[in-house]
Amino acid sequence: MAVWLLAEGGARLRLVHPWSPRLYYAGAPAALRQAAALLGSAALRDSMSPGDPAPRRGVREPVTVRRTKRQDLLQGEVEVVEVTVADPPAFPRLVARLARVDGLTFYNCDIPLPQMYLYERRLFPLGRCAVEATPEGTIRDIAPLESPWEAEYTVPPLMILRLRLDGDPVNPNHGHRAVLHVGVDGEESALVGDTPADLLEALDRWLRRYDPDIILTEWGDSFLMPRLRRLMQLCGRPLSLNRDGGAGMRTRRPRSYMTYGQIVYTAGGSYLRGRWHLDTANSFTYEEAELPGLLELARLGRMPVQHTARTSVGTTITSMQLDQAYQEGILIPWRKSRPEAFKSGSDLLLTDRGGLTYTPLIGAYERVGELDFAAMYPAMMSRYNISQETVNCACCRDDPAARVPGIPHHLCRRRQGLIPRVLGRVLDRR
Structure with missing residues (x-):
């Protein structure tokens, strides 16, 4: 796993940490x-005992x-088979091959590998850490020196290079x-410049001169980065977009989905290595x-950070839950859904009524007050x-105190659930 660090003296370091993901x-x-x-x-079913590792090829x-x-x-507690993959890039291929076997239930296999690494090592972006490494740049040990939940923390100074089209930030994909x-x-x-190669050379001078930590663009994912990649191919002239010169730019395809009766389009993503590309037009969180x-x-x-910028706040909350489960040794199921128990028509009318909306009194009013239930669903x-x-x-x-008033359900009173354990810290932080 390649790990980029910002040293106390300001140097940007690329180290490699030998790490093997598990499913x-x-x-x-x-x-x-x-x-x-x-x-x-083949000998697994006959000779292997719990806790006895056996390398296979x-x-x-x-x-x-x-x-x-x-x-x-x-x-x-359930009995499972643990598979440790020596080479992280091979992990998705192995999952795809095992998924062809019918009758298996998989766990911990669809977490993005960078997130899995952060969960396992208790690390997080821009968190202070102690590192022991060899002169060749191989990490022997790395450990956090602070918690992500600390209320006061210092963000190190970051060099930001901005890239945009002149004028108002109009979507260039529309002409x-x-x-x-x-x-x-x-x-x-x-x-x-007179030629596309001149433009690439001018931009590359800025990149080499300032060596930015962040490239902040407007419409970078959907327009600027794809066209810069096309110019590089046409001119045979690479740009120093990545700090890791030997790595290519990772991309994600755009997608469309339907929500609440509307079709929503999200642009793809262009991810850099060794620095961050953030598109202000493709990040709700940044906006x-x-x-x-x-x-x-x-x-x-x-x-x-690049992934967080292109996802919703709900995805971050989900990641907090996955991290909590990971730390507690709870298996994270793959494509697992717990179907809702059958309800009769009367039960549905009783339990799934939705929100209660009052019809407003038509007219103009003065001295109107507003009451807002802050973070209603998480708080409840x-x-x-x-x-x-x-x-x-x-x-x-059989505990009467556990009953939910008015409906035939009850809630546990003996142990705190996983989601409340996560949401409690979020609410405290508010």
């Missing part, structure tokens, strides 16, 4: 035998397989064209809270201990 699966004996054969470990990359026990949020402007610390210049708010969410969610879930494993739990079924 878990469980299933019927026949499915386990098929998976063992796929992993090249049945797949392209070396893996280590062992039986162990872990906690399932709903079922308690708007203008001169490309670049700026750092109040100094700004128009990038002009609402700018860079300090974005960094706050990335810290709390233990998510890479935290106060009443609402979580997947606490609704209709087996331990409080």
Whole structure:
């Protein structure tokens, strides 16, 4: 795993930390035998005992397989097979191959690898840490020196290079064209040249001169970065967009989805290595809270900053829950859904009524007051201990105090749920 660090003296360092991600699966004996054969470990079902690791090479990359026990949020302790992959880039390929086996339940296999690394090492973006490394740049040990939940923390000075089209920030994908402007610390210049190669050379001079930590663009994901990549290909002239010169630019395709009867389009993403590319036109978080708010969410969610910028606040809350589960040794199911229990028509009318909306009195009024329930849903879930494993739990079924008034459900009173444990800290931070 490549890890970029900002040293106390200001140097930007690229180190490598040998790290092997792990996944878990469980299933019927026949499915386990098929998976063992796929992993090249036919002796697994006969000779392996819990806690006994056995390296195998049945797949392209070396893996280590062992039986162990872990906690399932709903079922308690379960027996699973743990697979450790020596080479992180091979992890998604191995998951895809194992997913072809019918009858297996997978855990901890669809977490983005950078997030999994941050969860496991208790690290987070811009968090102070202690590092022991070899002169060759290999990390021997790395440990955090602070918590992401600290109320007061210092963000190190970051060099920001801004890249935008001249004039108002109109969407250039609709035909708007203008001169490309670049700026750092109040100094700004128009990038002009007789040929595309001249423009690339002018931009590269700025990148080499300032070596920015952040490239802040307007419409960078959907317009500027794709066209810069196209110019580099046409001219055969690379740009120093990445600090890691040997790495390419990672991209994500745009997508559309339907929500509340509307089709929403989100632009793709262009991710840099060794520095961050943030697109102000493709980041709700940056638009609402700018860079300090974005960094706050990335810290709390233990998510890479470029990924946090292109996701919703809900995704960050989900990452907090995944991190909590990871630290407590709770398995994180893959594509797992718990279907809602059957309800009769009368039960649906009773329990799924939605919000109560009063019809307003038509007219003009003075001295009107407003009452707002701050963070209503999180506050209710935290106060009443609402979580997947606490609704209709087996331990409080006969406890009258656990009943939800008016509906045939109850909430656990003996243990705090995973979601309230996470939301409690979020509410305290507010």
